Amino acid sequence: MKFEKNCYEIRLESIGGLGANLAGKILGETGALYMGLNSSNFASYGSEKRGSPVKSFVRFAEKGHEIRINSPIEKPDILILFHERLAGKAQVMAGADEKTSIIVNSSESNEFLRDRLKIYAGTLYKVDALALAAKNKTRVNMVMLGAAAKASGFIPLDKLCEAVTDTLGKKYPLSVEGNINGIKAGYDNAIPYEIKPDGKYPYIEYEELKQDWGYDNAPIGGINPIFGSTVTNDLTASREGYIPIFNKELCINCGLCSSTCPDMVYQFKEGEYKGKISMVNLGPDYTHCKGCLRCVEVCPTKAITEGNEREYDISKTDIKNISLITDNFKLEDTGQNSWVESVSNTVNSLE
């Protein structure tokens, strides 16, 4: 294997829960243990919870070329986006140019994705990893691994399958068949689509993102300046593709969904239920929902069921706290976990 430069570099951009960290580890192991290459892998993420941003970095080098660099990958040969909604000001597309293979988990068209992600240039491999994972009884990350093998042009499918069988087979032997099928599906469905640098979107330089507040300047000894669930915070990039579907007819307003939901998605308002004044469930505000489906599990009347996000146009739901957004808000579209800068806002009513 001859690489054009010292290291062949892969950057995985994802959110917690989709398995990008594991996918990066498996890619690194495939190179070192099954292909006779030198390889390295590390990941960067915040709290280990579903929905937080995750980056994983993999480097390969031929034997004889040591990997001495251990910093984030600025100009990836392959860029893997686990969720199309990672698009935004956050630099998920940084460093991608005409030499980059860009793999995106999406059911949208190539043209739509180019505009959504503002792709300067590259070879786009769109894979509907969610649908393929569901069909093959595996996870999104396995499908993305198969697509990565195809896009690389040098990672043999059989070596990747061997690595996955050995790594996951010991602990989860029953998952192996589905995982291998998922990898093969990703490989077969990754079709290249060339994007030339035609000036439609600019090249984005990689820059280290600095936190506004860190350990040395955060007030009161350290707080998280990025809010979890707020009026404007958009957590939709946190979802793995599933959403809760609310059926008002079956709801008895017990409030269990609300007390279980980690992101306070359910909106209650004083109203009438069975002839009495009580708090009535209006339904979910999907802006904050990360699709964990805990509410589905706890609802005693099956008023909440699991749905495939892509089959619902949730942008049309009117259960939004949109009326609480004032001119004082300055929205930051940072892609995943966007946040808002604002004056303090006291919520008294949903009206």
Ligand code: SF4
């Ligand atoms: S848990 Fe089910 S029944 Fe109870 S308030 Fe929520 S949706 Fe309604």
Ligand code: SF4
């Ligand atoms: S799936 Fe249910 S519990 Fe999970 S974030 Fe969404 S509304 Fe809350």
